Amino acid sequence: MHRPIAQTAPVLLFDSGVGGLTVLEELRTVLPQAPVVYAADTAGLPYGTKTEAQIAARVSGLLGRLTERLNPRLVCIACNTASTIALGMVRDVLEVPIVGTVPAIKPAAAMTRSGVIGLLGTEATVRQAYVDRLEAEFAADKRLLRHAAPGLVEAAETKLRGERANPAAIASAVDGLRRMPGGDAIDTVVLACTHFPLLEEELTAAFGGGVRFVHGASGIARQVARLLEGQDFARVAPDYALTTAPDALPESFARAMARYGLADVRSV
Structure with a gap:
């Protein structure tokens, strides 16, 4: 039996930090009437340097508590790292539709x-x-060159706070791909972290043109809209953000959230 869905039930959008805001932006385009709670696991950032076991336990535990507290109509894991590791586990334990993010x-x-x-x-x-x-x-008939660029996560967080993204992090990411055998022929780059589209302007300049970027934010938003088609929505209060930070976050973080319509930032 399907559980009744309240008109005020939110979409829960989850990420390790601010990267999921790129998905929120697309979601508001295709589903502007849907109330959203944005949850940022700022205390757990960065995910990319953690083990698979650590990420799986953290994500499933947090989402379990958040769904019990918020009773969302759908959970969107707007994080490639969390999705590629924990999506199956989360789907097994939560009785709510789950949309993940994949490269x-x-x-x-x-x-x-x-x-x-x-x-x-x-x-x-x-x-x-x-x-x-x-x-x-x-892509079996293509050549896929992968490069880990953990410095881009912090660079994106920095840029969203209104500061200059670290140019060394941008250069290191681009050089890492270009130096691989065949890297000089790259014409398409997958941004396999929801933080990275925030740096598309800087990456374009560093690659020197002739390279197109692709990420999943718009596709994720469309999938959420498809799953929620026909449902009724009522936003009785502004959307807000939750963070796991144990202490007050910098004012720059609050300003960044406010730019995406999340002026109210609360602790989990």
Whole structure:
């Protein structure tokens, strides 16, 4: 029997930090009437340097508590690292629709003309068997070059706070791909972390043109909209954000959230 869904029930959008705001932006385009709670696991950031066991336990535990507290109509894990590791486990334990985020290898394979695709992600994402399966299914006749770029996570968080993104982190990510055998032929780059689209302008400049970027934010938003088609929505209060930070976050973080319509930031 399906549980009744209140009109005020939110979409729970979960990420390790601010990267999921790129998904929120797309979701508001296709489903502006849906109330949203944005949950940022700022105390657990960064995920990419943690073990699979640590990430799986943390994500499933947090989402279990949040769904019990918020009773959301749907949970969107707007984080590639969390999705590639914990999506199956979360779907097994939560009785609510779950939408995950996976590297956009399929559209990248359709876009590339040179046949060489770069992939930038966290250390945890680039080593996942899930990515191996996506490559085998959608890019078997292409060359996929993966590079872990953990510095881009902090660079994106910094930029969103209104500060300059670390140019060394941008250069290191681009050089890491270009130096791989065949890297000079890359014409399409998968941004396999929801933080990374925040740096597309800087990455474009560093690659020097001729490279197209692809990420999954718009596709994720469309999938959420498909799953919620026909449901009734009522936003009785502004959307808000939750963070796991044990202490007050910097004012710059609050300003960044406010720019995305999340002026109210609360602790989990």
